[in-house]
Amino acid sequence: MAKAQSADGTVGKALDVLDQVAAFGRPVRFSELLCQSRFPKATLYRFLQTLTNQGMLAYDPDRQTYAPGIRLVRLAHAAWQQSSLAPVARPHIDALSARVGETVHLAQLDHGQVLYVDKRNAAEPLEMFSDAGRIGPAYCTGVGKAMLAFLEPTSLTDALEMQSFHAFTARTHRDAPSLKADLAKIRERGFAFDDEEHEPGIICVAVPVLARSGRVMGALSVTTSTERETLAGLAGLAPELQMAARAIAEEVGSWRFPEEAPMRDKVGVV
Amino acid sequence: MAKAQSADGTVGKALDVLDQVAAFGRPVRFSELLCQSRFPKATLYRFLQTLTNQGMLAYDPDRQTYAPGIRLVRLAHAAWQQSSLAPVARPHIDALSARVGETVHLAQLDHGQVLYVDKRNAAEPLEMFSDAGRIGPAYCTGVGKAMLAFLEPTSLTDALEMQSFHAFTARTHRDAPSLKADLAKIRERGFAFDDEEHEPGIICVAVPVLARSGRVMGALSVTTSTERETLAGLAGLAPELQMAARAIAEEVGSWRFPEEAPMRDKVGVV
DNA sequence: GGAGTAAGTTCCATTATTTGGAACTCAGTT
């Protein structure tokens, strides 16, 4: 179970291929995948066939390219809805964003990376999939550090191993010790800053959303720019963020799905 | 290749299980899945393990339930971005929605059902995964009928077999012949209406987005209520919708991804 | 225009994986 990836049988291998296609960020040809792939031609070919058949990939016959398929969008809808966090958090995020007049993010930790699951911008209308599902680094974002700071030691060790410590700006943490020192401070004060560590001019304050058990469920942040605010100013928003996080955690904890929904989700189907 | 589903090997079976979990619409227990499943206990168990391991499912140890996993959200992000249609269409949808002051939908056809991939509401802020990824019936929605009307005969036959003809309202088509007559009219006039066929009081006008080859890529619609508009009024918007659809198709046709993006999509990763 | 090359596809005996009945564990009952 060492390195997580590609352990489980055929299904795991197929999903690796799916990831590989998704990682390209553009429709990709068979041969491009092949030369990157640990599978021989015939095997890779069969996986692509299967995944395409299943709608997990879409094949463009004109351009002979593969891209992630539409079935994923349908499945992600279900994932988003059923994740106890995102739907419950939404009204709180709306309220928070309206009150502070800045962009609010909700993120979760996935494979040591930050995955944004919702976003609200007070001014501009917001985007759909172009934003939810976006991933970012954990070691240099407010939400990322807020979550890392409250992991139990084992998970933290795992997560730290997955950080790349790319120096986005002059203030980005360059190694684990530097990050760990920051995490200790975050744990103490209860909230995290992003002091232009990911993008110059962009600062943010973030708090973890913690289950009653202490488990990290996600993180909330308010983002702004150095032109509009200072870190000290953002710190003033921390109590409000913490209240929202607690309210969300509370609601998630006591939340139950309407029992026995008899599969009438797929509306007009077979 | 007869019934599409569950044909291909182990991977297909695993994805069936994934679908089954997603279809529940709420976190679900092992035993609930088991009694619905065509797989024996041990087999189903192993699939759930594998999928959970892979992040395609999330297991809640407290409640002992499975739900679609967060990895799907990440993958769907890639799917949405790379689908040539949705990202290209977005500015057109924005413009259209602003001009007509009503809700605009963009949908694609998936397994005979309508899958909404984007939405813009002139007034309210829009929703994220809670909306994109939603599915609906094809035989009684504007976008659905607009797409069905322009399928080639074989695909249409396939798609018609997948319609359930549930009578949502008094005006819903109850069978294939009735729907086919409507489709013929739609093909002739070039756009479709939804005349309270899905929900009472809700009407819409829709046009297909057709590739140069004639292939159906998706559909665009403007939705409103009988209180605000009439079908005749909506018909007046058809030319505008058609222009937008043509513009989108044009752009998709000539669209190329920035070549050779060297995998630096996954930002701070291993 | 015909030989050469590279990409994509199919074949099939070998090999490794999946399969599922049955036995086991562990809580919560009676």
Add this chain to the structure above:
DNA sequence: AACTGAGTTCCAAATAATGGAACTTACTCC
């Protein structure tokens, strides 16, 4: 303390995945 049912593990038999090599297009370059 015995019972029940959900969840988990085991292992020999059955099945599906594997990948080297041969084949088919579709271009390209003499």
